[in-house]
Every structure is written in C-alpha cells, then in structure tokens.
Amino acid sequence: MQEPVAPTLTPAQGRTLALLRRADEPVVFAPEFVAQLLSEATQAVAELSTRLGGETLWVSKSFLAKVHGCEVLHLAPDDFEWRPATAAGFVAHKAIELAINWRGEPAPAEVVDEAMARLADQADGRGAFVAGLSQADWAELRSRAVDRCTKFLQDFPPLPLSAHPVLEAAAKWRPAGTIEMGSKVDLVVGKPFGRESRLLIVDFKSGYRSFHHRDDLRFYALVQTLRQGVPPRKLVTYYLDYAESEVEDVTEGNLRSALMRALDGIERHIELTVEGRPPQKRPGVACRWCPLQSECEEGRNFLHGDNPEVVADLDT
Numbered sequence: 258m259q260e261p262v263a264p265t266l267t268p269a270q271g272r273t274l275a276l277l278r279r280a281d282e283p284v285v286f287a288p289e290f291v292a293q294l295l296s297e298a299t300q301a302v303a304e305l306s307t308r309l310g311g312e313t314l315w316v317s318k319s320f321l322a323k324v325h326g327c328e329v330l331h332l333a334p335d336d337f338e339w340r341p342a343t344a345a346g347f348v349a350h351k352a353i354e355l356a357i358n359w360r361g362e363p364a365p366a367e368v369v370d371e372a373m374a375r376l377a378d379q380a381d382g383r384g385a386f387v388a389g390l391s392q393a394d395w396a397e398l399r400s401r402a403v404d405r406c407t408k409f410l411q412d413f414p415p416l417p418l419s420a421h422p423v424l425e426a427a428a429k430w431r432p433a434g435t436i437e438m439g440s441k442v443d444l445v446v447g448k449p450f451g452r453e454s455r456l457l458i459v460d461f462k463s464g465y466r467s468f469h470h471r472d473d474l475r476f477y478a479l480v481q482t483l484r485q486g487v488p489p490r491k492l493v494t495y496y497l498d499y500a501e502s503e504v505e506d507v508t509e510g511n512l513r514s515a516l517m518r519a520l521d522g523i524e525r526h527i528e529l530t531v532e533g534r535p536p537q538k539r540p541g542v543a544c545r546w547c548p549l550q551s552e553c554e555e556g557r558n559f560l561h562g563d564n565p566e567v568v569a570d571l572d573t
Contacts, residue, residue, distance in 0.1 A: 266414065266415075267411070267412070269411075269412045269500040270412060270413065270414045270415075271414075272501075273412075273413060273414055273495070273500070273501075273502050274414040276493070276502050276504045277414070277446075277457060277491065277493065277502075277504070279455065279490065283453045283454075284453065284454040284455075284490045284506075284507075285452050285453050285454065286452070286454060286487070286488050286509070288452065290509055291482065291486055291487070291488070294482065294483070294512060294513070294516065295482075295483055295486070297516065298432070298483055298516055298520075299432045299433070301516075301520050302432050302434055302436045302520075302523075303432065303433055303434045305434070305436060305520070305523050305524060305527060306433075306434030306435045306436050307434075308527045308531060308532070309435055309436070309527060309531060310531055311435065312435060312530075312531070313435045313436075313437070314435060314436045314437070314523065314526065315437055315439065316436060316437065316438045316439070316519060316522070316523060317438075317439055317440065318440060318472075318473045318476050318477070320522065320526075321472070321476060321518065321519060321522040322469055322472070322473070324522045324525050324526050324529075325518070325521075325522055325525070326539055326541055326543055327536075327537075327538055327539040327540070327541065327543060327544075327547070327556075328525070328529060328536035328537045328538070328539065329536045329537075329538050329549065329553070330543060330547055330549060331526070331529070331536070332529060332530070332536055333548065333549055336548055339382070339383070339386040341390075341394050341397040341398040341401060342401065344383070344386060344387070344398055345398060345401035345402045345404075345405060346405070346463075347376070347383055348369065348372055348373055348376065348387070348398060348399075348401075348402040349369070349372075349401075349402045349405035349406050349409070349461075350424060350425055350443065350461075351372035351375065351376055352365070352368040352369040352371070352372040352402060352406045353368075353406055353409050353410075353424060354372075354424035354425065355368045355371055355372055356368045356406065356409075356410060357416055357418075357422055357424065358418075363410065365403050365406040365407040365410060366399075366403050368406060369399060369402045369403045369406055370399070372402070373387055373395075373398070373399065373402070405461075405463060405497055408497040408498070408500070409461070409497060412497075412500035413495065416446065420446050420447065420448075421445075421446065421447060421448040422444060422445070422446050423444070423445045423446075424443065424444055425441055425442075425443070426441070426442045426444070426445040427439065427440070427441045427442075428440050428441075428442070428477070428480050428481050428484050428485075429480070429484065430480050430483040430484045436523060438479075438480050438483070438519065439480065440476065440477045440480045440481075442458050442459075442460070442477050443459055443460050443461045444458075444459040444460075444461070445457070445458055445459070446459065447489075447490075449485070449487060452487055453487075454487060454488050454489060454490040454507065455490055456481065456487075456489040456490060457489065457490065457491050457493065458474060458477050458478060458481070458489050458491070458492050458493065459493040459494075459495055460473060460474055460477075460492075460493070460494050460495070461495050461497055462494055462495065462496050462497065463496070463497050463498055464498065466494075466496065466503070467542070470494045470503070471492070471494070471503070471505065472515075472518065474492035474493075474494060474505070475492065475505075475511050475512070475514060475515035475518075476515050476518070476519060477489075477492070478492055478507050478511070478512060478515065479512055479515040479516055479519065482512060488507045488512060489507050490506070490507055491504055491505065491506055491507065492504070492505045492506075492507060493505075538553065538555050538556070540555045540556050540558070540559035541559070544556035544557075544559050544560050545560060
C-alpha cells in the first residue's frame with residue numbers, strides 16, 4: 258500500500274504548525290493539583306449559589322467579559338441583533354466545519370453556500386436571521402464568510418481527521434447548586450491519553466489583538482479541566498487577518514487565575530443583581546457600540562480620546 262503523501266505547507270502554515278506541535282516531553286499535571294482545583298471550585302460555587310436565592314446562572318466567556326467590564330452595561334437589557342458583519346463568524350465556523358470533513362478539496366465559496374443553506378433551515382435565531390436576509394445582505398454576509406473561510410483554508414495547517422479536530426466544541430461543568438459554567442470553543446484538536454495533557458484549544462479572531470482574548474482561552478481551559486480532570490496543553494488565539502498565532506502553555510498559575518476571575522465575576526453579578534450594590538461605569542472599547550452611549554458622558558469622553566481600537570471577534 259502506498260504511503261500517504263504529506264501536504265506541502267506554505268511558510269504561514271509551517272510557522273503555525275511549529276507553534277502547535279507537542280513537545281517531546283509529555284505534559285502531565287499533578288493529580289493533587291487538579292483535585293484541589295476541583296475542590297476549591299466546587300466549594301466556592303456552592304457558597305455563591307446560596308447567595309443567588311434560587312436563581313440559576315449561566316457563566317460563559319461573554320458573561321465574564323461583561324461583568325468585568327462596565328457594570329452599567331452588564332445590567333442593561335440585551336438588545337443585540339445580528340448583522341452581516343457580526344454574523345460572518347458563525348457562518349464561517351459552519352463552513353470551516355464542513356470543509357474539514359469535505360470529500361475532496363473544498364472550495365471556500367462552495368462550503369460557505371452550503372453552510373448558509375443549512376443554517377437557514379435551523380429553528381433558532383441564527384437560522385431565522387439567515388433565512389430572512391435581503392439579497393444585498395445575503396451577498397455581504399456571504400462575501401465576509403468566504404473571506405474568513407479562505408484565510409483559514411489557505412493559512413492554517415491542514416487538520417488530519419486522526420487529530421480529532423472538533424469545531425464549535427461545547428463543554429459544560431455543573432456542580433451542586435444553581436451555577437453552571439460552559440464554553441463553546443472554536444476548535445479543539447487532540448484526543449485524551451490517560452492523564453497526559455494533549456488537547457489544543459484554538460480561538461479564531463479577525464481584527465485586532467485584545468487583552469481579553471487570553472482571558473477567554475484561560476476560561477475555556479478551566480471549564481475543560483473541571484469537566485474532564487485533565488487540563489489542555491496549549492491555548493491558541495489565531496488571527497485570520499495576520500495568519501499569526503499567540504500561543505500560551507496551560508499552567509497551574511493560569512488555571513488558578515481563570516478560576517479566581519470566574520468566581521470574582523459571579524460574585525460581582527450577585528452583588529449587583531441580588532444584593533443591590535450600585536453598578537460602576539468602566540469606560541472601555543465596548544463604549545464604541547454601547548446602546549447607552551448617548552446618555553453616558555464617561556463613555557463619550559473615552560471615545561473622543563486616543564483610546565479604542567475596535568476588536569472584531571470571529572465568534573460575535
């Protein structure tokens with residue numbers, strides 16, 4: 258039988274693959290550390306649950322980003338509506354999912370068209386949005402999604418099915434109480450092997466780098482660790498526009514940091530919604546699209562300064 262021919266990588270693909278490869282020495286976290294992290298998280302979440310007074314709380318990366326940002330915006334009603342610019346992420350994700358499992362060589366436009374057709378059939382908000390697009394909005398959304406899918410297929414290293422790649426990989430952790438943590442990761446690569454850390458978590462982004470991208474990935478790693486008992490090995494933010502990656506090894510320190518940030522965010526939410534603490538305004542990048550901008554002097558002053566670079570996430 259003829260051996261399969263290894264794909265010829267572009268310099269961009271080779272550069273990224275070199276960052277993602279496993280080291281020769283296996284990464285294994287001490288079982289005592291994982292057990293202690295789980296114990297601390299379980300106990301803290303149980304105590305926080307009692308302060309919620311029976312309310313159920315879903316803790317996600319977006320929840321934590323909001324509560325650690327402007328608390329006034331965190332409490333404001335969510336009036337988010339999909340637009341072609343913001344919907345391009347989930348369409349591209351669906352197209353990439355199809356492309357990874359496609360028979361033969363996938364053409365970006367072909368898999369995007371198939372992704373949009375499948376999404377339009379879904380009985381949810383995303384499906385209703387895609388199905389109700391005008392011709393112009395459909396064309397704009399398609400163009401944006403094709404751009405992102407093309408960049409992934411041309412610049413990210415090919416993913417063999419033997420690497421167990423999973424797009425939109427959901428993970429949840431629910432201890433006793435009324436609080437549940439969950440994540441949906443853009444891409445998870447690898448398969449379990451005892452206590453060895455082999456999983457690679459990848460978040461795709463378009464636009465500029467942002468400090469909160471690393472916080473998002475550390476939260477993903479925390480949920481995966483609490484759920485499975487084995488931490489991932491690396492966290493990767495892949496910037497499609499630049500064909501570049503920021504890579505961080507998972508460590509005991511950043512897992513503890515993620516847990517403290519999550520617990521602090523839950524406590525802030527309880528203080529604001531149950532215990533009546535007045536919210537604090539915290540001007541930042543989110544002021545750019547905040548629905549409260551017209552009535553917020555602090556936010557307008559921030560925007561009129563030298564500050565913000567708007568960050569466009571693939572998954573928003």
